[in-house]
Amino acid sequence: MSEAENYLASVRESLVKRDPQQPEFLEAVDNFFHTITPVLDKHPEYIKANLIERLIEPERAFQFRVPWVDDRGQVQVNRGFRVQFNGAIGPYKGGLRFHPSVNLSIVKFLGFEQVFKNSLTGLPIGGGKGGSDFNPKGRSDGEVMRFCQSFMTELQRHIGPDIDVPAGDIGVGGREIGYLYGQYRRLRGYQAGVLTGKGLSYGGSLARTEATGFGLLYYTQALLASQDEQLSGKKIKVSGTGNVAIYAIQKAAKLGATVLTASDSNGFVYDPNGIDYKVVQQIKEVERGRIKDYADRVETAEYHEGSVWDFDVDYDIALPCATQNEIDGGRAARIAQNGAAVVNCGSNMPCTPEAVEIFHSQKVLLGPAKAANAGGVAVSALEMSQNDERLSWTFDEVDERLQVIMHDIFAESEKAAKEYGFGNDYLAGANIAGFKKIADAMLAQGVI
Numbered sequence: 382m383s384e385a386e387n388y389l390a391s392v393r394e395s396l397v398k399r400d401p402q403q404p405e406f407l408e409a410v411d412n413f414f415h416t417i418t419p420v421l422d423k424h425p426e427y428i429k430a431n432l433i434e435r436l437i438e439p440e441r442a443f444q445f446r447v448p449w450v451d452d453r454g455q456v457q458v459n460r461g462f463r464v465q466f467n468g469a470i471g472p473y474k475g476g477l478r479f480h481p482s483v484n485l486s487i488v489k490f491l492g493f494e495q496v497f498k499n500s501l502t503g504l505p506i507g508g509g510k511g512g513s514d515f516n517p518k519g520r521s522d523g524e525v526m527r528f529c530q531s532f533m534t535e536l537q538r539h540i541g542p543d544i545d546v547p548a549g550d551i552g553v554g555g556r557e558i559g560y561l562y563g564q565y566r567r568l569r570g571y572q573a574g575v576l577t578g579k580g581l582s583y584g585g586s587l588a589r590t591e592a593t594g595f596g597l598l599y600y601t602q603a604l605l606a607s608q609d610e611q612l613s614g615k616k617i618k619v620s621g622t623g624n625v626a627i628y629a630i631q632k633a634a635k636l637g638a639t640v641l642t643a644s645d646s647n648g649f650v651y652d653p654n655g656i657d658y659k660v661v662q663q664i665k666e667v668e669r670g671r672i673k674d675y676a677d678r679v680e681t682a683e684y685h686e687g688s689v690w691d692f693d694v695d696y697d698i699a700l701p702c703a704t705q706n707e708i709d710g711g712r713a714a715r716i717a718q719n720g721a722a723v724v725n726c727g728s729n730m731p732c733t734p735e736a737v738e739i740f741h742s743q744k745v746l747l748g749p750a751k752a753a754n755a756g757g758v759a760v761s762a763l764e765m766s767q768n769d770e771r772l773s774w775t776f777d778e779v780d781e782r783l784q785v786i787m788h789d790i791f792a793e794s795e796k797a798a799k800e801y802g803f804g805n806d807y808l809a810g811a812n813i814a815g816f817k818k819i820a821d822a823m824l825a826q827g828v829i
């Protein structure tokens with residue numbers, strides 16, 4: 382084994398000993414370690430500075446009690462988390478997830494991914510993530526508000542426009558950000574830049590709502606262009622019906638592709654004529670209902686229980702936009718058999734390590750989440766700039782910047798993959814391009 386391989390093996394061994402019960406975090410670290418050896422071979426100074434062991438240890442991570450009163454007058458207690466992973470290139474930045482599955486392992490995996498993603502945007506933002514095991518599904522607006530107020534009562538001590546800037550993720554949309562921002566302002570006074578994804582009437586940016594989904598399609602355009610292909614005429618399978626999925630469906634249709642599917646955690650709809658994002662938006666964002674209802678409203682659609690990835694149909698591109706590890710090895714093999722040549726990740730870490738292996742061996746091109754879904758956080762950083770300037774840019778201005786950022790992310794990842802001998806392994810390229818900037822910033826700042 383080379384010096385770099387030995388070093389990574391020993392860092393991994395001590396991580397497994399320290400955090401044996403954090404499988405998602407270990408998976409995210411492994412995804413990174415598998416691609417980084419050639420960089421360490423070329424830069425022994427990174428090993429000398431023990432940079433990797435420092436990189437996988439969050440600068441700060443905390444857990445807190447979130448007590449609140451439900452509509453029946455009963456006191457409920459949830460857990461809140463925030464992980465401030467790496468601030469070498471800017472204030473910690475990353476979403477909050479409210480979902481019953483949230484624990485320290487999930488928040489650390491998301492925070493670790495966020496560090497590289499934010500670096501890839503080219504904007505000055507460090508990486509962080511947070512959330513709670515609170516489930517907003519089925520809760521009244523009053524309950525969600527009381528929960529958010531209690532959550533922010535603790536979180537406000539640790540965040541600020543130049544310190545740590547949370548935003549949305551699963552279960553945290555415009556409604557939740559509004560309640561969180563209101564409580565922050567009540568306790569600390571006006572500071573628009575403390576959260577992003579805000580409503581347009583109180584400091585939000587045009588195009589932030591659409592940014593992750595639109596950005597995913599701009600990245601897909603760039604990847605297809607590198608293969609002398611284009612989106613027009615392509616058939617696409619999308620999973621999810623949340624913020625990322627809805628605007629991915631809208632942009633895909635606008636660019637001439639047909640989106641065949643959309644899903645939630647119960648099942649999925651299939652429509653050979655193309656999913657109508659407006660109907661999905663009405664059901665999920667306005668009525669907060671189930672995607673099953675789509676088939677009652679659109680004649681050509683059919684509803685199926687279970688995962689969209691277990692359904693066979695011919696298509697060209699897969700856009701997972703639901704959650705982590707939604708595609709395992711068996712599903713990856715099926716995606717390849719169905720003829721998909723490209724899988725671009727809207728959700729964070731949607732593919733298990735086996736799935737990634739299968740895509741590589743079957744020559745299916747994989748656009749990793751830290752690159753393909755970076756549009757959301759990129760526009761969040763643009764929201765911070767607008768808040769600093771006390772100005773609002775037009776939708777087109779933000780959207781044009783987003784397009785440039787997504788095309789640059791693809792170009793940088795492609796270049797890094799080629800430079801380090803990874804061909805068209807865009808996961809390796811994104812890891813390397815994201816890592817180099819952080820590594821150099823950490824080296825320059827000494828042992829901290």
Ligand SMILES: NC(=O)C1=CN([C@@H]2O[C@H](COP(=O)(O)OP(=O)(O)OC[C@H]3O[C@@H](n4cnc5c(N)ncnc54)[C@H](O)[C@@H]3O)[C@@H](O)[C@H]2O)C=CC1
Nearest residue numbers: 550551552593621622623624625645646703704728729757
């Ligand atoms: N909102 C954003 O700006 C960004 C979100 N992401 C990622 O995109 C993914 C989706 O997030 P959002 O659309 O914001 O959330 P959301 O809360 O708006 O929607 C989540 C979607 O995923 C589905 N889902 C959740 N858990 C599931 C499970 N266990 N099995 C099957 N489906 C499940 C839900 O039914 C829903 O359709 C997440 O992985 C998130 O981390 C990544 C970058 C930015």
Ligand SMILES: O=C(O)CCC(=O)C(=O)O
Nearest residue numbers: 475476548550757758761
């Ligand atoms: O906009 C943000 O700050 C967060 C987006 C996010 O959570 C993500 O990129 O996974």
